[in-house]
């Protein structure tokens with residue numbers, strides 16, 4: 001096998017390693033994170049807090065209504081007991097009873113509104129929890145798929161790396177140094193020749209260059225200085 005072919009094959013392997021490493025890094029970056037799940041969890045916590053606040057309001061309204069009921073019953077009992085005879089006092093008590101009744105009606109209305117809000121919040125919470133459950137299960141299976149993909153990439157990369165090491169062992173170190181230097185300068189070092197043209201710079205090669213590239217020695221492109229490989 002010509003040295004140019006060996007280097008070309010080495011380059012092919014190295015490019016494949018690079019692309020698989022990028023794919024692996026992308027998989028790794030997607031592992032263990034779910035923005036959707038985190039957002040839904042925050043939404044659920046907020047709705048839960050809202051519901052608890054509404055329930056507190058509901059209970060305090062209920063207690064107040066009960067308290068008013070007791071006061072009202074006592075006032076009415078006094079009013080109709082016949083113990084109070086002064087018309088002025090009776091009128092004032094009558095007024096107090098009416099005031100308490102108005103207040104109770106207002107509170108009952110408010111309690112009813114709060115109850116409706118509690119029901120709405122519970123419905124919202126159920127909807128969010130269902131959505132969260134679905135997202136979590138989707139996320140879990142996605143994570144499993146990712147973990148499997150990551151394992152495959154790792155296996156493949158270790159295979160490719162051992163192939164690369166085998167190839168490196170078959171090329172002398174001076175040539176490897178030259179290859180690496182070119183790679184560093186240009187991104188990739190070996191250019192295939194296709195239809196008499198260097199694929200590195202797309203410039204047509206002279207007959208003499210093509211002739212030399214067919215030989216066993218390493219030949220560089222006159223324009224881009226890459227190593228020419230003629231299949």
Ligand SMILES: [Zn+2]
Nearest residue numbers: 198201221224
């Ligand atoms: Zn070239």
